[in-house]
Amino acid sequence: MASEKSLDDLRQELDRIDDALHDLLMRRTEVVVQVGAVKGIDNAALLRPGREAEILRRLVSRHHGRFPKVSLLRIWREIIGGMIGLQGDVSVAVYMPDRGAGYLELARDHFGVVLPITPFRSAGQVTRTVAEGSATVGIMPMPDREDVEAWWISLMGDSPDLPRIIARLPFSGPGPGRGDGLEALAIGRLAPEPTGYDRSWLALETAPDISRARLRSVLSAAGIEPTMLAATQRTEENWLHLVEVSGHLGADDRRIRRLVELKQPVFHAVVLGGYPVPFSQEDLTD
Ligand SMILES: C=C(O[C@@H]1C=C(C(=O)O)C=C[C@H]1O)C(=O)O
Structure with a gap:
């Protein structure tokens, strides 16, 4: 005994x-x-x-x-x-507008103590650093925050070398030492892979003045289920929208083709990446 x-x-x-x-x-x-x-x-x-x-x-x-x-x-x-x-040079660039902003904690919590992490004051600096290949991963503010620039617009090209959204942090559930409730997106020059429980980010160019309700119905007509309309950038000629959607979307997913085939009101759609859905508090309590 x-x-x-x-x-x-x-x-x-x-x-x-x-x-x-x-x-x-x-x-x-x-x-x-x-x-x-x-x-x-x-x-x-x-x-x-x-x-x-x-x-x-x-x-x-x-x-x-x-x-x-x-x-x-x-x-x-x-x-x-x-x-x-151990497999090669991997480094992380982190958006850190000021001390204690929480993004550094999110990065360390996810990537551990070994990988080098460099802070940058602006989101644009992080996307550029990752686009140039000087860092493997960039930790970005959530695009629905009002206090940050629309960094996602610079990822809207079709070049395979552009960084893509690859993760949402914290992945391991909310908790102490994890940026105090802050969330972030990770970007990198790699193609997200489906895991069976994913979300994707879609950038859309539409005619001006399209309502959120209309955007939702156009998306659902194409078989895409939006989970969050994160941001809209308006100019006189067009509006750019950033939408988080349910499931994995590949760059040439037939649903994207359907969306732009109709031409109205979506002129152009780019999959900015996607991520495996993080653990929730409930997943982790017994
Ligand atoms: C081992 C691999 O490389 C990396 C390390 C992993 C690990 O330690 O299990 C998993 C995925 C990769 O990020 C792999 O690609 O399988």
Whole structure:
């Protein structure tokens, strides 16, 4: 019976468990290095947010017992962050308009202690740094905030080299040390992959004066379900809209083609990326 074990016995058992965990961690590292070699030197492929989300969802779904799920996720984010850095040069550029803005915490919480993180004062500086390839990932303010520039417009081209939205942070659920309720989007020069539970961001160019209700009905006629109309930029000739939608949308998704085939009122539509839906508070409470 467990109660008959002495404190010494129990501590020895913990030491054996720690050794086993540590051995597995070192073995995992070797396998990740092999994966890195198979993937090749293309830095864009080092990071796979979709695959990472699948790993974390699988672990949370098999988890039982009293160890908190938030701690489980935090440990695995640290493991993944440490391992990504072994495959090649990966760095993070963070929007930090002023000290204590919270974005740095979101970045560290997600990418761990190893990856280099550089702060920038403006969102435009972050998108440029990622577009030039000087940073792998950029941490951006949510585009529905009134206090930030419309950084998403610079991602509206069709070039495959443009950064795409690849994650929404915090991924591991809301919690202390995670920017105090702040959210952010991550961008990178890689194509988001479907995970079965995703959202996407769509930028649309329309005629001026289109109402939100009309935009919603046009989207739903094309089979697209908006989850958030995040921002609108108005000029005399056209309006640009940023919409978050349900599910994964590839750049040439037939629903996008349908949307622009009608020509009215959407002239142009660009998928700015997408992300695996983060854990909610409910997912993580037992
Ligand atoms: C190991 C890989 O590379 C990265 C590291 C991962 C990990 O540590 O499990 C997962 C996805 C990638 O971001 C991979 O692509 O599978």
